[in-house]
Amino acid sequence: MLVKVFGSAVFGVEATTITIEVHMDKGIGYHLVGLPDSAIKESCYRIAAALKNNGLNFPGKKITINMAPADLRKEGSAYDLTIALGILVASNQISADDISQYVIMGELSLDGKLQPIKGALPIAVKAREEGFKGFFLPMQNAKEAAIVNDLDVYGVENLQQVIDFFGGNGNLEPTVINTREEFNIPYLPEFDFCDVKGQESIKRCMEIAAAGGHNIILIGPPGAGKTMLAKRLPSILPPMTLREALETTKIHSVAGKLKEVGLMRQRPFRSPHHSASSVSLVGGGSFPQPGEISMAHNGVLFLDELPEFKREVLEVMRQPLEDREVTISRAKFTVTYPSSFMLVASMNPSPGGYFKDSDAPVSSTSAEMQRYLNKISGPLLDRIDIHIEVTPVPFEKLSDTRKSESSDEIRERVTKARMIQTQRFGDFEGVNYNAQMSVKHIREFCALDATSLQLLKGAMEKLNLSARAYDRILKVSRTIADLSASEKVLPEHIAEAIQYRSLDREGWLG
Template sequence: MLAKVYGCAVLGIDALPVTIEVNINPGIGYHLVGLPDSAIRESNYRIAAALGNHGFRIPGKKITINMAPADLRKEGSAYDLPLAMGILVASGQLRKDGLDRCMLMGELSLDGELQPLKGALSMALQAKEAGFRHLIVPAGNALEAAVVEGLWVLGARTLSDVIEHFRGRKLLERVAGKDFLPGQIQDAKFPDFREIKGQETVKRCMEIAAAGGHNVVLIGPPGSGKTMLARRLPGILPPMTRDEALETTKIHSVSAVQPAGGLIAERPFRNPHHTISDVALVGGGAYPQPGEISLAHNGVLFLDELPEFRRQVLEVLRQPLEDRNITISRSRFRITYPCSFMLVASMNPTPGGHFPEDTGGHSVQESEMRKYLGRISGPLLDRIDLHMEVRPVPFRQLSDSRCGESSAVIRNRVVRAREVQGHRLSGTGAYCNAQMDVRMIREHCRLKPGPGKLLARAMERLHLSARAYDRILKVARTIADLQGRRTIGESEIAEAIQYRSLDRFGSPGSEW
């Protein structure tokens, strides 16, 4: 007897439909075809134990299972449930009523309990697109899958629950997804900018970075507040939209990160250690998985102690920073992961941690500084819009009991600036100034003679590249947006140039 059960395969962050065909004939054998990996080939042991513990059995006949399309590699143990259900129907132990309108996935333990799986949201989106009415997943994934509207998501805890559902004895209840309320941020979950004493210039730089989506590097000695500033950046970014939340959740879901409450509604903050490998950073492996840059999609990637990262690891960032996606190619397939993130990096000015003038300004210190900063390539620095010095906070400011502006107040200004940018860039595919291409820059960042001459002098004096020229214009456009100005003036250009400190001091600097 032939039975068909439907599941799906996760490839990248998307899912593709898979038809599991189970045929049972007289004879002996268990044949599983359709490019299954070792975890799927081992499924017969888990399925046999789970069925036996629930009063069923694998028939002692010739069982042939085809996972179509046969040329698509299937990975993971989440096919246990559809394989088990296919065997039950093909062997006559269960009627197939309703299985043709349902997609189901889940890993079985030996006692029949369903274990959480990866990529539940991607599976739910595929089930809806393919026209299925129901999706059965483990109860631990049900809330995540239920955010897809127009699909009945059923959460099951055991194999017995699924069997009883199709027998009509005890129907599984539909899981209702939580409503996504855009525009809401729980400030308690983010450190607040009001906790930072002093550093008003640096906080202004971080506000500009958030308003335009710009990358930023903070240069300063230990204890000056670089990490504190970076960790507070997500709290002043605009709230995520539903589309951003869906895409972010898909990435985290296929990485086996179970989103609490169904959707990831807060912008990610990823902080990998400097010993990370290039594969772990950008993604890949024998069975490709998203890397840290994709897990930071729609959020912040913080690289602390930037020069301590291996040169090879830093260089792989150059293309993703421009394209905002990363493509991983293998002999049989290609996978593209989105990685539209804000890069925030921090570093000491010298190996000893201090600026040369803070240690006497000896020539040895200056040469050490050049060598230390030389670990970061010029092309990578060109892709960072804002270079900001972070000086130690004097005691007078540290002991001041007054608090500065809260993250909520700063975020309101950032949101207003992003709304201006969204209206200006509507229909272009970009949603913030940092994403403008050359054509958009020429259209929206036109300079009058005064600001143009100022920028020309800076280009000549600092020997800036064409990419740095575009970065200055983007930052100046963001500063004008924060101030509610339609045109870019000399003050905006001058301030944007001041945020290129690694260029002003000689790439890397000749003096501080």
């Protein structure tokens, strides 16, 4: 007897439907074909134990199982439930005439209980696209998959519940979530800018970076507050749109690192250690998985102590920073992960940790400081829009008991500026805020008057800026203008943007 049961495989952030064909014949043997990995090959032992512990039999016949398409590599233990049901139907132990109308996924424990799977959201999206009636999966993943409407999502705890459902004896009800209602629940940020004493100029930079989605690097001695400021940046970013939330949830679902139940509402903040490899940062592996830059999609990637990262690790970020996606190629397939994130980096100005100053506890020469800075390539620095020096907070500011401006107040201004940008780029696909502008958009929306042009020309010649740095200054100027609700980019906006190119200025080393 031949039975077809449907599962799904995830490649990149998209799912592909897999047909599990189970054929039962005379003889003895268990043959699993269709490019399964070791975890799938071992499934027969888990399935046999689960069936026996639930009063069922593993047939002593010749069982041939094909995972089609046969030329596509399958990975993981999530096909246990799919294969088990196929065997039960093929051996006439249960009757399930409409089993082909459902996608079925789940890892079996030896007692028949189900363990969570990865990629439930993209699988549910694909199941709805292909017209399946429902989706059976572990209870732990049910709310995540139920984000998708027009699909019956059944969260199950064990094998017996699925058997009872197809036998007409169960009382399973689909998991239902009102996505928009759940999405609109406000979240409270863990960190708030009201905790930061002083550093008003740095807060201004962070506000500009958040308003335009610009990359920023903070340079300062230990204890100046670089990490404290960076951790609070997500608290002033505008709330995610429903589309952004779905994109972000899908990536975290594929990676199996979804912390929130259901739809993600908080922008991700990723902070990998400086010992991270290039594969862990951009993604990859023999069976590619998303890296830190994709996990930070629509959020913030914070690289603390930037010069301590290996140079080759930092260089692989150059292309994703420009294209806002990363493509990983293998011999038989290519996957693309989105990686539109804000890069926030911090670093000390010298190996000793301090600027060249007679009062500094540890002094470094200009040559040592330059050598330390040279660990970061010029092309990478060019891709960072805002460079800002962070100086230690004086005692008078630290001991001040007055509350600083809160994240809510700053986020309100940032959100207004983002709304202006959303309206401006409404007709341009893939452009939502100023940092995403192409050269064409810059020429159209960052037109300068004669005074502004002369000011920018002088800065370009004096600082010897690259063409990319020129574009970055214009993008930041446009954001500053948006924050002040100005239709045009004025000379004062250009002047402020030029101030935020510290690493381009001669003499900043002291």
